[in-house]
Amino acid sequence: MVRYIGRRLIALLPILFGITLVVFMLVHITPGDPARTYLGIHATDESLKALRHAWGLDQPIPLQYLIYLSGLVRGDLGQSLYYGTSVRSLIAGSLVPTLFLLLLSSLLAAFVSVILALIAATKPETLVDHTIRAIPTVGLAMPTFWVGTILILIFGVHFGILPVGGYGTDIKSHLESLILPSVAIAVAIVPVLVRSLRAALLEALNMDYVAFARAKGLRPSSVLIRYALRNASIPAVNILGVTIGFLVGQTLVIENVFALPGLGRLMIQAIFKRDFPVVQGIALVFAILTMIVFLLTDVACDLLDTRAA
Amino acid sequence: MTTHKAPLLEIDALTIDVMTAHGPRRAVDGVSLVLHGGDTLGIVGESGSGKSLTLRAIMGLLPKGVIQTSGRIVLRGVDVATMTRRQRRAVCGKDIAMVFQDPMSSLNPVMRVGPQIVDGLTARRHLSYRDRRTRAIELMSRMGIPDPDRRFHAFPHQLSGGIRQRVMIASAMACEAALMLCDEPTTALDVTIQDQILRLLAELCEQSGTSLLYVTHDLAVASQVCASINVMYGGQLMESGPVADVFRSPLHPYTLGLLGAMPRVEHGKRRLVPIGGAAPALGELPAGCPFAPRCILAEEACERGRIDWRDMTDGRGVRCVRPLTDAIAPVEDQR
Ligand SMILES: Nc1ncnc2c1ncn2[C@@H]1O[C@H](COP(=O)(O)OP(=O)(O)O)[C@@H](O)[C@H]1O
Numbered sequence: 001m002v003r004y005i006g007r008r009l010i011a012l013l014p015i016l017f018g019i020t021l022v023v024f025m026l027v028h029i030t031p032g033d034p035a036r037t038y039l040g041i042h043a044t045d046e047s048l049k050a051l052r053h054a055w056g057l058d059q060p061i062p063l064q065y066l067i068y069l070s071g072l073v074r075g076d077l078g079q080s081l082y083y084g085t086s087v088r089s090l091i092a093g094s095l096v097p098t099l100f101l102l103l104l105s106s107l108l109a110a111f112v113s114v115i116l117a118l119i120a121a122t123k124p125e126t127l128v129d130h131t132i133r134a135i136p137t138v139g140l141a142m143p144t145f146w147v148g149t150i151l152i153l154i155f156g157v158h159f160g161i162l163p164v165g166g167y168g169t170d171i172k173s174h175l176e177s178l179i180l181p182s183v184a185i186a187v188a189i190v191p192v193l194v195r196s197l198r199a200a201l202l203e204a205l206n207m208d209y210v211a212f213a214r215a216k217g218l219r220p221s222s223v224l225i226r227y228a229l230r231n232a233s234i235p236a237v238n239i240l241g242v243t244i245g246f247l248v249g250q251t252l253v254i255e256n257v258f259a260l261p262g263l264g265r266l267m268i269q270a271i272f273k274r275d276f277p278v279v280q281g282i283a284l285v286f287a288i289l290t291m292i293v294f295l296l297t298d299v300a301c302d303l304l305d306t307r308a309a
Numbered sequence: 310m311t312t313h314k315a316p317l318l319e320i321d322a323l324t325i326d327v328m329t330a331h332g333p334r335r336a337v338d339g340v341s342l343v344l345h346g347g348d349t350l351g352i353v354g355e356s357g358s359g360k361s362l363t364l365r366a367i368m369g370l371l372p373k374g375v376i377q378t379s380g381r382i383v384l385r386g387v388d389v390a391t392m393t394r395r396q397r398r399a400v401c402g403k404d405i406a407m408v409f410q411d412p413m414s415s416l417n418p419v420m421r422v423g424p425q426i427v428d429g430l431t432a433r434r435h436l437s438y439r440d441r442r443t444r445a446i447e448l449m450s451r452m453g454i455p456d457p458d459r460r461f462h463a464f465p466h467q468l469s470g471g472i473r474q475r476v477m478i479a480s481a482m483a484c485e486a487a488l489m490l491c492d493e494p495t496t497a498l499d500v501t502i503q504d505q506i507l508r509l510l511a512e513l514c515e516q517s518g519t520s521l522l523y524v525t526h527d528l529a530v531a532s533q534v535c536a537s538i539n540v541m542y543g544g545q546l547m548e549s550g551p552v553a554d555v556f557r558s559p560l561h562p563y564t565l566g567l568l569g570a571m572p573r574v575e576h577g578k579r580r581l582v583p584i585g586g587a588a589p590a591l592g593e594l595p596a597g598c599p600f601a602p603r604c605i606l607a608e609e610a611c612e613r614g615r616i617d618w619r620d621m622t623d624g625r626g627v628r629c630v631r632p633l634t635d636a637i638a639p640v641e642d643q644r
């Protein structure tokens with residue numbers, strides 16, 4: 001297993017290289033002059049030129065890329081144009097809230113989905129089942145930023161029981177601030193998960209091994225969980241993995257709605273300020289995060305599916 | 310056999326319908342049988358004749374879209390229709406155990422086989438891990454599984470078909486049920502393994518006095534483990550009686566055909582011909598005897614309507630207008 005993970009990590013290196021290229025190109029194709037943004041519209045041509053030179057923007061693009069790459073190899077993501085500090089320290093400061101948000105929202109989504117799917121699968125084609133399948137679909141139709149705003153209005157403004165935004169200063173306030181954003185994200189992915197998990201459960205419940213388990217006189221709950229759910233969770237974990245990959249992008253939106261000081265918020269600010277080293281750095285981190293999630297998904301599936309090991 | 314005590318299992322006019330896009334179709338049609346403690350009873354018939362559904366009905370495990378429309382299933386004098394679901398579940402595994410046809414698909418692929426063998430047991434009383442392990446290993450070695458200590462931790466896919474089938478029989482035997490239902494447990498295995506498993510089953514049943522209801526499409530297999538057999542066709546019982554008698558002098562042309570279709574027959578007796586044609590599909594059953602379209606002896610009376618069951622001497626019975634022998638007289642002529 002360790003060797004397998006090692007092999008997978010090595011296989012990621014060329015992909016990572018490709019990602020740096022794409023990210024670099026995107027940032028440099030996008031119109032907008034960082035020097036102009038930094039110095040303002042009244043800056044003289046001289047000062048603009050000097051600043052571009054200082055940032056290395058007057059070099060040919062391929063050379064800039066090589067310089068960027070050689071920095072990366074040394075673990076140097078460059079300097080932020082706006083904050084003046086290293087991109088690495090900026091990212092390090094914003095990584096934790098984002099990771100926390102990802103973790104919390106996927107746990108919440110997985111938990112809710114498992115419960116709903118179990119209920120739906122034990123009573124297939126009944127009113128309960130149809131309701132469970134229909135209501136989350138509404139969630140799918142609502143954009144995450146809108147759900148987030150509604151949640152803020154209800155729980156933050158109207159009832160005032162949860163913070164309307166920010167991240168707080170201690171663990172308790174961190175958790176409180178993450179509840180609404182996690183719910184907003186869960187609303188977006190629970191529908192997908194419930195549907196796939198329910199379908200997989202119904203399929204598993206039709207298998208011979210479930211009939212055999214029932215023939216042994218096992219309790220319905222243990223047939224459902226130890227026989228059906230364990231087998232059904234393999235396809236569902238795959239889908240969860242893909243969805244979390246997609247969530248990494250969702251943090252951009254949700255962190256801004258809830259003013260969470262995470263990578264997504266930092267990224268948006270950097271984009272507005274044409275702070276391209278930060279944008280590049282965060283895009284790279286997002287790409288790595290996504291790949292790690294996919295890798296973990298595969299590992300989890302292998303652990304669940306004993307036949308693949 | 311004691312006939313005063315309530316039989317272990319009594320099936321009375323069991324009828325099962327399969328719901329299809331074209332409405333309900335009869336899959337099991339008025340099957341009755343009685344099984345006393347210690348009996349070994351076989352149900353023999355071609356694929357699609359309703360054998361598996363009959364067994365599943367006994368366990369209360371009919372698949373979705375398949376319903377029991379009439380008939381009674383009585384366990385030790387108690388009609389299962391009067392049991393609560395909890396009571397019914399308590400019977401499954403403890404009083405009646407079932408071994409399924411396909412050892413590849415009937416074990417949970419993501420669970421080690423050791424715990425699967427004893428989980429019927431642990432569902433009933435609490436056992437420490439050590440006790441569970443000891444019991445599972447004991448059952449496995451009784452089942453002739455080599456190296457049970459190591460195999461306890463194996464996943465099903467790591468074992469051969471024969472070992473898996475032994476694992477399944479071990480888990481069925483875990484609670485020492487009085488009656489074991491076997492649904493073609495050797496069909497998916499090759500001939501030598503099949504023979505080993507059959508011997509094992511016969512031996513275990515003899516040792517522990519377990520009753521057996523054994524379903525197979527193979528008369529030879531049934532004769533190896535069963536004292537008496539029921540021949541089934543198109544959802545109906547065609548003939549029943551002690552194995553030796555049925556073999557020596559089949560009463561129903563279908564049984565005769567089955568004997569003819571067997572690979573090895575004592576030569577020099579009759580010239581036996583394999584059955585022509587194919588078994589009827591669900592819902593294509595004729596009004597009269599389901600076998601009439603393929604029967605070389607069929608006459609007009611066979612197609613007119615439902616054929617009645619006739620009890621014969623020596624514990625035999627047949628559902629045929631003109632049973633093959635006149636040497637055995639009907640107990641009472643119902644027509
Ligand atoms: N789950 C099911 N859904 C629909 N039809 C079924 C199902 N199970 C069995 N049948 C039909 O019922 C008939 C009897 O099936 P079965 O009892 O499995 O036969 P056997 O075990 O004798 O081969 C067959 O025609 C089969 O197609």
Ligand SMILES: [Mg+2]
Pocket residue numbers: 357360361362410492493
């Ligand atoms: Mg069958």
